[in-house]
Amino acid sequence: xxxxxQHPSTLSVQEGDSAVIKCTYSDSASNYFPWYKQxxxxxxxxxxxxxxxxxxxxxxxxxxxxxxxxxxxxxxxTETQPEDSAVYFCAAGLYGGSQGNLIFGKGTKLSVxx
Amino acid sequence: xxxxxxxxxxxxxKEGQNVTLSCEQNLNHDAMYWYRxxxxxxxxxIYYSQIVNDFQKGDxxxxxxxxxxxxxxxxxxxxSAQKNPTAFYLCASxxxxxxxxxxxxxxxxxxxxxxx
Numbered sequence: 001x002x003x004x005x006q007h008p009s010t011l012s013v014q015e016g017d018s019a020v021i022k023c024t025y026s027d028s029a030s031n032y033f034p035w036y037k038q039x040x041x042x043x044x045x046x047x048x049x050x051x052x053x054x055x056x057x058x059x060x061x062x063x064x065x066x067x068x069x070x071x072x073x074x075x076x077x078t079e080t081q082p083e084d085s086a087v088y089f090c091a092a093g094l095y096g097g098s099q100g101n102l103i104f105g106k107g108t109k110l111s112v113x114x
Numbered sequence: 115x116x117x118x119x120x121x122x123x124x125x126x127x128k129e130g131q132n133v134t135l136s137c138e139q140n141l142n143h144d145a146m147y148w149y150r151x152x153x154x155x156x157x158x159x160i161y162y163s164q165i166v167n168d169f170q171k172g173d174x175x176x177x178x179x180x181x182x183x184x185x186x187x188x189x190x191x192x193x194s195a196q197k198n199p200t201a202f203y204l205c206a207s208x209x210x211x212x213x214x215x216x217x218x219x220x221x222x223x224x225x226x227x228x229x230x
Contacts, residue, residue: 009154043120043223106156
């Protein structure tokens with residue numbers, strides 16, 4: 001079955017710097033890759049997603065890149081702000097399949113220091 | 115506002131007791147999911163349901179049970195057979211069953227279950 005590895009587990013940056021979180025997946029059939037942000041005591045919120053027919057997607061300060069050959073995808077946050085501090089999860093799924101389940105990475109705790 | 119409501123926010127269980135966590139959605143979504151979250155462990159799938167009156171076990175279903183009698187409701191029961199139930203439980207939903215076009219899952223704000 002699918003396995004998703006996420007690195008690093010913790011990341012500390014200065015306000016204004018960039019942050020990069022990387023994930024690798026094992027099942028080459030996976031074709032949908034969402035990223036979630038989870039604040040303390042809350043449920044995860046979708047921040048961006050990408051499908052395998054696209055190599056990069058951007059939404060303001062957030063971007064995701066996908067390398068299908070190497071089976072890895074990354075989240076890039078530019079001009080970080082203290083409110084970006086949270087736990088970020090990547091996930092991989094198979095659209096077009098019968099189940100539609102996601103496999104999640106173990107999360108990255110991002111701290112942005114003012 | 116459409117969304118997913120989980121209740122209660124905090125729940126305490128005594129030894130040998132079954133407890134039920136509520137999950138209600140008014141998004142008219144077909145698929146619903148229950149995850150368990152432990153520190154440093156990410157999200158692990160307990161049960162999921164693609165349609166009313168049908169559900170399947172996830173990776174860690176032992177000690178848990180679910181029902182899906184209505185489209186908007188997917189309650190999770192943590193039974194006394196679950197020996198380590200202390201965790202943060204998250205419910206999610208998705209518009210269509212399967213992956214028609216790569217739809218995301220939307221999450222509630224969780225229930226934190228502790229042992230007395």
